[in-house]
Amino acid sequence: SALSSGQAVNSRQSSEETEQQSDVSSPPVTECDRLAANPADPQRKAAGVRFDKIVSGPASWACEQANRQYPNNPWLTYQLGRVRHHDKNYVAAIALYERASTLGSKSALANLAIVYLNGLGVPRDTARALKMLEDAAAQDNPIAETNLGMLYAAGNGVGVDEKEAV
Secondary structure, three states: OOOOOOOOOOOOOOOOHHHHHHHHHHHOHHHHHHHHHOOOOOOOOOOOOOHHHOOOOHHHHHHHHHHHOOOOOOOHHHHHHHHHOOOOHHHHHHHHHHHHHHHHHHHHHHHHHHHHHHOOOOOOOHHHHHHHHHHHHHHOEEEEHHHHHHHHEEEEEOOHHHHOOO
16 A cells, blocks of 8 residues: 555565555656546546547646656556546557556446447446446546446446436
8 A cells, every 4th residue: 555645665665665665655746647538537636628629639648657667657547548448449558448447447447347348449337337337436436427427327238227226
């Protein structure tokens, strides 16, 4: 887990562990944040850009640079995943969403669910998508909560359930 400011690093930790921990803590706002952050992501560091407004070239370059500098940062990894998703490079998007989710991004899990729900680069898997959305929503992720509500309201892959939709 990341160190909070003011905590000392145990001298027996390897430099790799220390680098990984400081990497996650709180990097400065990057150009990747400005060009690819999701406005609904609670972990975002900038105002964010709607998915359909991502400008691929500059966002891709900025997020690749940020991920090289902070390779273990969950939201920067998620944002690069959004850029790849926007570019319809689903294989790369899935790998980045999975990594970002493992690093602690709940929004990445919600986006990964949408990839599976719509069969983007993978076979459509509504049950898997629903489980991912439920997991992210249980962690108070607003993206997952909204998408889960829409699924229940429309009965998309689940029975219509107005109580669950709200």
